[in-house]
Amino acid sequence: MSSYSIxxxxxxxxxxxxxxxxxxxxxxxxxxxxxxxxIRYYDDGDLKLIxxxxxxxxxxxxxxKIASMSLSEMKEEVIRLTDRxxxxxxxxxALTICMIEMDEDRFDKVLTTNIIxxxxxxxxxxxxxxxxxxxxxxxxxxxxxxxxxxxxxNLVRQKLIVAIDGQIPSIxxxxxxxxxxxxxxxEISILFASxxxxxxxxxxxxxxxSTPKRDLDAVYDLVEPDYILTVMTSCPPDDSPQEYVDYxxxxxxxxxxxxxxxxxxxxxxxFGPNVKQFSYIREIKDVLEEIGQGILEK
Numbered sequence: 038m039s040s041y042s043i044x045x046x047x048x049x050x051x052x053x054x055x056x057x058x059x060x061x062x063x064x065x066x067x068x069x070x071x072x073x074x075x076i077r078y079y080d081d082g083d084l085k086l087i088x089x090x091x092x093x094x095x096x097x098x099x100x101x102k103i104a105s106m107s108l109s110e111m112k113e114e115v116i117r118l119t120d121r122x123x124x125x126x127x128x129x130x131a132l133t134i135c136m137i138e139m140d141e142d143r144f145d146k147v148l149t150t151n152i153i154x155x156x157x158x159x160x161x162x163x164x165x166x167x168x169x170x171x172x173x174x175x176x177x178x179x180x181x182x183x184x185x186x187x188x189x190x191n192l193v194r195q196k197l198i199v200a201i202d203g204q205i206p207s208i209x210x211x212x213x214x215x216x217x218x219x220x221x222x223x224e225i226s227i228l229f230a231s232x233x234x235x236x237x238x239x240x241x242x243x244x245x246x247s248t249p250k251r252d253l254d255a256v257y258d259l260v261e262p263d264y265i266l267t268v269m270t271s272c273p274p275d276d277s278p279q280e281y282v283d284y285x286x287x288x289x290x291x292x293x294x295x296x297x298x299x300x301x302x303x304x305x306x307x308f309g310p311n312v313k314q315f316s317y318i319r320e321i322k323d324v325l326e327e328i329g330q331g332i333l334e335k
Contacts, residue, residue: 040078049084050091057087064104066090085137089115092130119147125163132168136189144192157200161229162319165193169225190225197228204235211328214262216244216253218273218281226268226318237325257289264293268318269300279306286312295321
């Protein structure tokens, strides 16, 4: 079981610590525990409770009304609200609760409902990506364990693969080679990039996770892609980020290369003339628009 400070609850729920303390004293809303050294902390139950409270409060419920609800009444009201709400923050709250409870059916329903209402691309940009950012915060505070992270990542990955399979490239489309460097396993970003690229009629050669240099070299020589895209979240095992970017630029000099990730963005790296940095993977949309305009002009 995880433990949280009141500042953790503030970050995760968006409710100020001062307000949480007032609600705790006035309505007995939370039940803090104490360590052997008398330091106050909160547990998983408190976190789930305050996430539900935050969602209800954001939707106009007075705190006095919320405090009078049983846990089951609160959960039912939250489900009712998220089933009909189009507010992105509400949907992110709902997914967060599903993740903490590992409720796959509910998680799938929330995602599917949003895809139907606003489309797959907007669901990814406005709900999934903010949700994944929250996962990062939950990970930092110890609020989720590796099993929960894998559980959620695999559910999102499944949705992406289904969406990608539904896209058909055109004969006039360009060739994009997508991969992650050796040792890199977080592929949600390049899967989403693959979806965006294929949705515009281009062809994707997808190598996926942890691609060794020798395999990348072999595939490149075989398919001769117009564009290469990769994300560097962790440092490649045999190179510094700068060395790896230099290798990409030199070895694949005939292709336009796009790089992103924590090891690239804001790291003051030097890029060759055929390398462009993306701060966010969704910036590939701008490139796709430029390519589309070029094809139309021809």
